[in-house]
Amino acid sequence: xxxxxxxxxxxxxxxxxxxxxxxxxxxxxxxxxxxxxxxxxxxxxxxxxxxxxxxxxxxxxxxxxxxxxxxxxxxxxxxxxxxxxxxxxxxxxxxxxxxxxxxxxxxxxxxxxxx
Amino acid sequence: xxxxxxxxxxxxxxxxxxxxxxxxxxxxxxxxxxxxxxxxxxxxxxxxxxxxxxxxxxxxxxxxxxxxxxxxxxxxxxxxxxxxxxxxxxxxxxxxxxxxxxxxxxxxxx
Numbered sequence: 323x324x325x326x327x328x329x330x331x332x333x334x335x336x337x338x339x340x341x342x343x344x345x346x347x348x349x350x351x352x353x354x355x356x357x358x359x360x361x362x363x364x365x366x367x368x369x370x371x372x373x374x375x376x377x378x379x380x381x382x383x384x385x386x387x388x389x390x391x392x393x394x395x396x397x398x399x400x401x402x403x404x405x406x407x408x409x410x411x412x413x414x415x416x417x418x419x420x421x422x423x424x425x426x427x428x429x430x431x432x433x434x435x436x437x
Numbered sequence: 438x439x440x441x442x443x444x445x446x447x448x449x450x451x452x453x454x455x456x457x458x459x460x461x462x463x464x465x466x467x468x469x470x471x472x473x474x475x476x477x478x479x480x481x482x483x484x485x486x487x488x489x490x491x492x493x494x495x496x497x498x499x500x501x502x503x504x505x506x507x508x509x510x511x512x513x514x515x516x517x518x519x520x521x522x523x524x525x526x527x528x529x530x531x532x533x534x535x536x537x538x539x540x541x542x543x544x545x546x547x
Contacts, residue, residue, distance in 0.1 A: 326479075355534075364441075364525050364537030365480065378532065413479050425470045425527075426535060428479030 326429035328414050334435045335404055342400045343432045347416030354397050355426060356389055357413040358382065365413050371397060404436045439464045443526055443538035451546050456513040458541040460526030466536075468529030469502045469509040473522050474540070480525055484511070513543075521545050 327346040335341050347354045352373050357365035368387070369379045373394035383389075386404075391397040401408055411433050415426035443460045450456060460469075468487055472480035484495050486502035486509065493500055499512045509526055523540040530536060 357537075362539070364527075364539050367534050367536065370534065378534065415479070425468075425472075425482045425485045425529075427482070428472075430477070430479050433477075 326416050326427050328429035328432050332433045337436055339404055340402045342398050343412055344398050345414030346396045351416035351418050353417045354391055355415040356399050359411040406436045409434055409436045439536050441526055441538035443541050447542040449544045449546055454516055456516055459510040460538050461508045465506040466528030470527040471500050471511045472525045475522050518545055
């Protein structure tokens with residue numbers, strides 16, 4: 323078990339381009355979460371999966387954002403037509419069952435800079 | 438929506454001092470969690486609290502789940518340089534999402 327892995331660690335993209343991030347959760351964890359964190363703020367919930375089912379999406383997740391977890395293992399977060407306001411740290415976390423079982427384990431995040 | 442208010446926003450202390458920070462909410466949470474985040478990294482879980490009134494320690498860290506389920510505090514005793522970072526409180530809601538506060542930034546003066 324190597325923890326939660328996120329790739330890439332950093333991404334610089336031009337406005338209008340599409341980007342995709344990957345998250346590999348801890349292998350036995352069936353829940354996977356995406357959060358966004360901007361400078362000086364705490365992580366903000368975006369969406370989460372239980373196995374392959376996407377159970378909830380935040381209003382922060384505009385229609386330019388899409389997340390998938392096709393086989394209930396790794397997940398991808400895609401942002402289409404990126405805007406400068408999308409610049410943030412995108413954090414992935416996983417847990418076994420629920421938060422009540424011991425909180426989430428976070429990855430190191432993908433820092434996106436839109437120029 | 439649910440919000441967590443953390444205080445103080447930042448702290449400047451001398452090495453060896455004790456630290457206290459807290460978190461309040463207008464909503465009830467089923468779980469309270471405290472995380473620490475170092476620059477460029479994801480948050481790391483320090484302490485998880487599951488019952489109202491629960492007091493839990495992890496080394497020099499002590500945290501309590503408030504009786505009303507709307508607040509929590511974290512104490513750090515005898516601070517050391519590696520305690521520098523951002524501390525987040527987080528509440529687990531009934532939908533099982535975790536909502537984070539804005540963090541307390543701890544600085545240790547040389």
